[in-house]
Amino acid sequence: MPIQYYIYLSLALFSIGIIGVLTRRNAIIVFMCIELMLNSVNLLLVAFSKMHLAFATANDKLATTVGTDGQLFVFFIMVVAAAEVSVGLAIIVMLYRNTHSVDINFLNRLKN
Amino acid sequence: MSKLVYLIPLFPLLGFLINGLGRKQLSKSLIGIVGSGAVLASFVVSVLVFLDVKSNGASVVTLFPFIDVKGLVIPFAFQVDQLSSLFLLIITGIGFLIHLYSTAYMHEEENQHYGRYFAYLNLFVFSMLLLILGSNYVIMFIGWEGVGLCSYLLIGYWFKNNDYNYAAKKAFIMNRIGDLGFLLAVFWLIFKLGTATYTDVFSAASLAKLSAFDITAITTLLFVGAMGKSAQIPLYTWLPDAMAGPTPVSALIHAATMVTAGIYMIARSNILYTMAPGTQTLVAIVGLSTAIFAATIALKQNDIKKVLAYSTVSQLGYMFLGLGVGAYTGAVFHVMTHAFFKALLFLGAGSVIHAMHHEQDIRKMGGLKKHLPITHITFLLACLAIAGIPPFSGFFSKDEILMAAYGKNPLYYYVGLGGALMTAFYMFRLYTLTFLGGFRGTHEQEHHLHESPAAMTIPLIVLAFLSVVGGLIGIPELFAKDAHSLEHFLAPIFAGSAAIAEAHHVEASQEWILLGVSTVLIIAVIVYAVNSFKKYQADGAENSGVAKLLENKWYVDELYNAVIVNPLHLLAGFFKNIIEKNLIDGAVNGVGRLVGYGSRQLRLIQSGQVGNYLIIMVLAIVVFILIWFNDLTIVYYLTRLFKMA
Numbered sequence: 001m002p003i004q005y006y007i008y009l010s011l012a013l014f015s016i017g018i019i020g021v022l023t024r025r026n027a028i029i030v031f032m033c034i035e036l037m038l039n040s041v042n043l044l045l046v047a048f049s050k051m052h053l054a055f056a057t058a059n060d061k062l063a064t065t066v067g068t069d070g071q072l073f074v075f076f077i078m079v080v081a082a083a084e085v086s087v088g089l090a091i092i093v094m095l096y097r098n099t100h101s102v103d104i105n106f107l108n109r110l111k112n
Numbered sequence: 113m114s115k116l117v118y119l120i121p122l123f124p125l126l127g128f129l130i131n132g133l134g135r136k137q138l139s140k141s142l143i144g145i146v147g148s149g150a151v152l153a154s155f156v157v158s159v160l161v162f163l164d165v166k167s168n169g170a171s172v173v174t175l176f177p178f179i180d181v182k183g184l185v186i187p188f189a190f191q192v193d194q195l196s197s198l199f200l201l202i203i204t205g206i207g208f209l210i211h212l213y214s215t216a217y218m219h220e221e222e223n224q225h226y227g228r229y230f231a232y233l234n235l236f237v238f239s240m241l242l243l244i245l246g247s248n249y250v251i252m253f254i255g256w257e258g259v260g261l262c263s264y265l266l267i268g269y270w271f272k273n274n275d276y277n278y279a280a281k282k283a284f285i286m287n288r289i290g291d292l293g294f295l296l297a298v299f300w301l302i303f304k305l306g307t308a309t310y311t312d313v314f315s316a317a318s319l320a321k322l323s324a325f326d327i328t329a330i331t332t333l334l335f336v337g338a339m340g341k342s343a344q345i346p347l348y349t350w351l352p353d354a355m356a357g358p359t360p361v362s363a364l365i366h367a368a369t370m371v372t373a374g375i376y377m378i379a380r381s382n383i384l385y386t387m388a389p390g391t392q393t394l395v396a397i398v399g400l401s402t403a404i405f406a407a408t409i410a411l412k413q414n415d416i417k418k419v420l421a422y423s424t425v426s427q428l429g430y431m432f433l434g435l436g437v438g439a440y441t442g443a444v445f446h447v448m449t450h451a452f453f454k455a456l457l458f459l460g461a462g463s464v465i466h467a468m469h470h471e472q473d474i475r476k477m478g479g480l481k482k483h484l485p486i487t488h489i490t491f492l493l494a495c496l497a498i499a500g501i502p503p504f505s506g507f508f509s510k511d512e513i514l515m516a517a518y519g520k521n522p523l524y525y526y527v528g529l530g531g532a533l534m535t536a537f538y539m540f541r542l543y544t545l546t547f548l549g550g551f552r553g554t555h556e557q558e559h560h561l562h563e564s565p566a567a568m569t570i571p572l573i574v575l576a577f578l579s580v581v582g583g584l585i586g587i588p589e590l591f592a593k594d595a596h597s598l599e600h601f602l603a604p605i606f607a608g609s610a611a612i613a614e615a616h617h618v619e620a621s622q623e624w625i626l627l628g629v630s631t632v633l634i635i636a637v638i639v640y641a642v643n644s645f646k647k648y649q650a651d652g653a654e655n656s657g658v659a660k661l662l663e664n665k666w667y668v669d670e671l672y673n674a675v676i677v678n679p680l681h682l683l684a685g686f687f688k689n690i691i692e693k694n695l696i697d698g699a700v701n702g703v704g705r706l707v708g709y710g711s712r713q714l715r716l717i718q719s720g721q722v723g724n725y726l727i728i729m730v731l732a733i734v735v736f737i738l739i740w741f742n743d744l745t746i747v748y749y750l751t752r753l754f755k756m757a
Contacts, residue, residue, distance in 0.1 A: 007753060021726055108720030 006047035013040035027092050027102040031085075038081050045070045045077075117173050117190050119157045120200060121241040123150040127234035135227025143223075144215035147230030151211050151237055155204035162197040170194065170604065172247050172311070179250070183306055191247035191310060195605045198444065199244045199376055202451050206368040207237045209571035213459050214360040216567035217466060229269060233364065236262035240369040244376060248309040249298045252377065256294060256341065259370045260287040266365075267357040276356035286350040290340015294377075297333035300326070314383045318608060324388075331384050331391040334377060335398075342374030342428050345402045349669055352421040359462030362417060366424040367455035372447050375428070378435045379444050379605070386438065386609035396436025396520070400527055403429025405666070407534035411541070412655070412662035415472050416461045419542045423498065424454055426531060430513055433528060438613050439516030440606045441599045445586045446509035448598075452582045453497040453506060456575035460491040463564045463572065464546060468557060474542060478648070479551040483561035486569045488547050490576035495543045497579040499536035499634055505583035511627065512588060518626065519618050529630055536634045540641035549646050590623050 013036055020033030049070030056066035096102055127150030131143050138146070165171075170193030178188035190196075211233060218229055239258025246252040261284075268280030302308055304326055305316050317327065338344070343351035351371070355362055365371060378385060378395070385392055403426045410422035427450050434443035465472055467484055481488045497504035500511070510532060518525035551558050563569070587595035594600075603610075618626075655663050664670075717728075737746070 004753060018730060022723070022730065025723070104722040107722050 003047060003051050006043060010040040010044040010047075013037070013043070025103050025105055027095065027104050027107075030104060031088055031092070035081060035085070038077055042074045042077055045074050115173060116157060117161055117192050117245065118175055120154045120161070120204070121238050121245065123153040123157075124234040124238040124241065126150060128231050128238060131227045131234065132231035135224045135231065138223075138227060140219070140223055140226050143227045143230050144211075147234055148208060148211040148215060150234055151204055151208040154237070154241070155201075155208050158197070158200040158204045161192060162201055165192060165194060165197045166601070174247075184302060186248055186250045186308060188251060189247040189309075190245040192245070193605065194602050195376070195379060195444065196244050198448070198602070199372070200241065202372075202448055203237065203240050203244065203368045206451050206455050206575070207240075207364065209574055210360050210364050210368065210455065210459070213363075213462070213568050213571045214358075216565045217360055217462055218358060225269075229266075229358070232262055232265045232269070233361070236266065236364060236369055240373070243373055247311075248307075249301065249313075250308050252380075253291075253294065253298060256337070256373060256377075257291065259341070259373060260284060260291065263287070263354065263365055263370055266361040267354045269357050269361065273356075279350075279353040279356035283350040283354050286347050287340045290337045290347055293333045293336025293340070295337075297330045297337065300330050300333065310380065314381075314608060317384055317387060327384055327388045328390050331381070331388045332394065334381060334384075335391060335395055338374030338377055338432075339398070340374075341377075342371045342432070343402075343425050344374075344398050344428065344432060345405060348402060348406065348425050349672065351425055352418055352665075355415070355417040355421055359417065359458060359465060362421070363455045363458035363462070366421070366458060367451040371424065371428055372451070375431045375435065375443055375447050378432075379440050382435075382440045382606055383608040383612075385435065386612045392436050392438065394436070396433050396517070396524065399429045399432025399434075399436055400517075400524060400531075401429070402426070403433060403531040404527060404534075405429075407531045407538065408662055409665045410538040411534060412659055413538075414475050414663075416464065416474050416477075416542065416546065417458075417472055419474075419538055420454070420457050420461060423457075423535060423539065424450075426535060427454070427498070430510060430528065430531070433517055433524065434513035437513075437516045437520040437524065438609065439513050440609060441586075441596075441602050442509060442512035442516055444602060445598055446513055449497065449505035449509040449579070449582050452575055453494040453504075453579040456490055456494040456572060456579055457498070459568070459572055459575065460487050460494065463487040463568055464491075466564055466568070467561050468553065469560065471553060471557065474545040475648075476553045477546045477551070478549040478553075479547070480561070481547045484547075484563050486563060486572060490572040491547065492543060493576045494579050495539045497583075498539055499638060500532055500630075501634065501638075502631060503583065505579050505581070507631075508583035508586045508588065511630075512586065514630075515588070515618055515623060515626070525626070529633070532630065533633055533637050536637045537641045540638045541645050544642050544645040545648055548642070549648060552649070588623075590620060590627075 017033045017035075017037030017040065020036065021030050024030055024033065049067035052067035052070065053064075056063040092102055095107070099106055127146050130146050131138070135143070170191075172189055172191055174187045174189040176188050177185065179186040211230070214229070214233065218226055221229065236259060239255045239262055241255070242258060243252050243255025246255060264280045264284040267283050268277050270276050298308055301313060304322060305313060307313060307316075316322065322330070340347045351366075354365055357365075385395070406422045406425035406429060410419050410426065413419045413422060427446070431443045431446050431450070434440070434446060463484065464477065464480060464487060467480070467487075468477065471477070493504070497506040500507045502508075514525055514528050514532070517528055585596075586598045589596065661667070717724075
C-alpha cells in the first residue's frame, strides 16, 4: 500500500483530534481526542518505519533491523499515554465528585 | 646586593600594615619605633644598594611578571641605577629624619590617630619608592598614583576641619588632571612601541622609531603629569593649600617625596626630552615663569608655612628650568640640595609653630632667637643655603642651573637671577620677622616659649649639616678640575642626551663675573631685607596696589574659581535639577509605568477558560512551525504529497 494513504489517514485523525480538543466542552471527549492525536502519530511512525525497512532490504538483504527505532517510539508513546490516561481520568473523577460536572468551561478557578 | 632592592619598599609597606591595622592596640612609642624603624631599615638597604651601584654599575631586578597579554609584557621590575639609587638615599634618608621628628611633633595626638598618621607616612614613602624604583612607566604610575592618594590622606589628616578637607580634595583633583596627561603619554608609548620599559623605550627613541610629532606629544603629555605632581603653572595652586596637613607632612611632600616625582620622571626620560626641543623650550618657560610667579607671591605672605610653600613652587620652577635647558645633572643636584634645606626649613618652621602653640602668622612672632637657639641657627643656615650664598649647598646647584640657562639663552639667566634675588628677599624677611627684633605675640605665648625636644632638634642639626656641605659634591669646573663628583656619578644616565645635544659652555671669565655680581646682589638684598624688617611692628594698615595683589596670590584661586570651578558647579546644578529630575527620573519611572500598564493588559489573557488556553496553544504551535519552515518548505511538501495521490 502506498505510504500516502497512511499519511492521509494520520492527517485526518490528527485534525479530528485537534478540532475535538478545541470545540468540545466535555472533559472526557477532549481526553479522547488527545488520545486520537497521539495514536495518529503512532500510526505514522509505524508506517514510516515499515517503509524505511522496505527500502533498506531492497538494497541490502541483511539490513533486517532498519527502522525498528520508529516502532520503539510507538511503544514509548503508548506507555506514556497509558500513564497519562490513568492520571487524567483520576483527575476527571475527582472533578466530577467536587463539581458534579465535567464541563471544562466551569474549570476557571485558576484565573487571575 | 642589588637583589635585595625589593626590601627597600617592603619595609615601609610592612610599617604601614602594622601601624594601620594595630593603631588601636599598639602604644604610641611602639608606633613611633615601627614607623621610623621601617624607613631607617630602608635607608640602610638604600645605602648598601647605592654603594653597590657605585662600584658595580646599574642593573634591573625583575621580581615577577605584572601584566603579560598578547604582545605587551610589563614586568614588575626595579631599575637600580645611579639616578634611582640617589633618589632612594634622599627619600629614605630625609624620610627617616621626618619620621623621627614626627614622633615628637605629633605626640599630642590620640593613640589611634597617631597610628594612622604613621601608617599614612609609611605608605607615602612606600609609594614614592615604588615610583623611583619601577623599571617602566606603568610601575612608576602605580607609585605616582600612590603619592597622590597619600598626599590627599595626609593633607586631610585633621579631617574634622572642613577647610582642610577642601585643601585635600583640591590637591587630589589637581593631581588627577596631571595624571591624565601622564596616563595618555604612557598609552601613546605603548600604542606606538608596544612597551613601557625604560630601556626599550629609550633605545627605540634613539633609533628614531618615533616620529618627531609622537615624541613631542608624548613628552608634552608627560610634562602635564609633572606639572600636576610638581606644582607648576597652571596646576600649582594645590601645593600652598597642602599646608593644611601637619608640618612634617609638608616637609615630606616638599622635600623628599611627591614634588620631586615630576623632576625624577623627566630626568629619567631625558633622552625623549632632548629629542623634542619644542617641549624642552616649553618646560624651560613654564619652569621659569613658575619660579618668578611663585617668588612674587612669597614676598607678601604672612603665614610661615605659606612662604615656604611658595618658595618650594619657585624652586621647583628652577629645577624645571634646568631640565628645560638640558642641565639634567643640575636639576637632580638641585632636587637633592633643595631636599636638604627645604626639609630643614619646614621642620624648623614646625619647631617654631610647636613653640608658639600653633601660631603661624609671622607678624605675631619675632625675637625667637634667644628662646629657640638650635632652631634659629639651623633655620639661618637653611636660609643662607636657599638664598644661594657660597659655599652653602644651594649656591652650587642653583648656579649650575643658571649657568646652563645662560648658555642656552642669556634672557633665561637674567629672569632667573631676578627670581633668586626675590628668594633671598622673602627668605630673609621670613627669618627676620620670626627670629630677630622684639616678640610681638601675647605674654602667655612668650611665657611658654621653649626649645623643642631632642627628637626634633637632632633632625634639624643633621639637615643643617647636609645643607651646608651638601653642595660640595657638585663643585663646578670653574673652581676645581673634575671636582663635580655628582656629574661623574650620573653620567651614564644622561649619556644619551649628552651625545645628542651640544653642551653650552660659558666662558670662564664671564662665569666669574656672573657669579660675583649675583653673589654681591644677593648679599645686598639680604642686608636690605634684614634692615627693613628688623624693627617691624604690625601697624594693621591694609596693603594696596601691587602689594595687595601679591598678598592675595594674584587672585589665581579666585580666577580658577570663576573660570573653572563655578561653571562646573553651574553645570552640575543644571544636571542635578533639570536633567536628572526630568530626563533620568522620567525615563526610570516611565519604564516602571510601562511595565505596570503592560502587565495589567496581559493579565486579561489569563481567563481561566481551558478552551482559550488550548486555542492559544494550537495557534502558537502553528506559528512556530511556520516560523521554523519560513521558506515555504511545508507548502512544497504538502503539494507534493497531494500530487502523488
